[in-house]
């Protein structure tokens with residue numbers, strides 16, 4: 001029986017992994033790149049409201065401004081809004097959010113951006129933050145009490161309500177592996193750009209399963225532009241100047257995102273480059289220290305997975321040719337790692353750099369091709 005289950009699982013997983021590479025967000029020949037802007041909420045849900053000023057209206061204004069700017073700054077891009085007026089897709093908030101993702105999927109969105117504004121009782125809290133989907137180990141292990149924090153929030157899903165054995169969930173994990181590094185980079189850039197406007201920067205967050213992000217097939221990020229409950233943020237994000245400048249910040253991040261995506265798709269197939277230049281680079285660039293491969297020692301784990309992925313996958317682009325697979329036990333047994341160091345101290349130096357792209361990177365100890373606990 002056990003063997004039968006394993007066979008079934010393998011049979012189920014193979015097509016998913018194969019598809020992962022087809023869905024690597026490279027626009028097929030001749031197809032225009034697509035961005036979908038999702039201004040959160042809409043009648044009957046205004047989002048947060050301060051008197052008559054409603055989140056739904058602020059984020060709609062900003063989304064429309066982004067579309068206007070993209071029309072001149074990146075005219076080749078197809079831009080869609082999930083809504084153009086004070087409206088929504090469904091009476092149920094979670095269904096509404098799922099339908100927004102489905103709208104983006106139907107347009108073949110390369111990138112979808114949910115735009116919201118925040119609120120908290122503590123009026124001192126301020127600044128922009130951006131959310132990515134990350135069904136990481138910590139989230140999967142999250143206990144009921146924490147999950148229930150979000151149970152009533154129609155913008156998010158409860159991990160306990162999801163069938164983690166279902167094909168749908170496995171597909172989401174596959175997409176996450178494909179999209180998360182680039183989602184994080186985009187999210188970070190939006191926050192950094194908005195910070196330059198004088199806003200606070202609360203950075204990139206995960207650990208909440210936003211419904212809209214969960215059902216997305218392409219890249220996606222949800223941005224909370226600032227706090228409606230903070231007087232300074234509120235004055236800025238509701239002003240014409242503020243809305244326009246925030247739109248400009250997000251627009252410029254969108255442009256960088258698509259330039260990066262196109263650079264990668266035109267860079268495919270040059271994997272031999274590194275081996276052909278390695279001989280001469282050793283001679284001309286003595287400052288590049290060759291790392292001796294150790295049979296045991298420390299490495300930096302960039303990402304882990306429930307199934308095997310190609311180490312040449314584009315998400316590892318910044319570590320091209322240097323990522324290796326180490327095996328571990330447990331659910332996330334495929335560990336994609338970089339480097340080989342004699343001491344933990346030596347690995348720490350590169351960990352900081354790795355975390356710029358892979359936020360959850362950390363140091364592991366290996367023997368041969370296995371990770372062992374020391």
Ligand SMILES: [Zn+2]
Pocket residue numbers: 040041047048055115116117
């Ligand atoms: Zn909102």
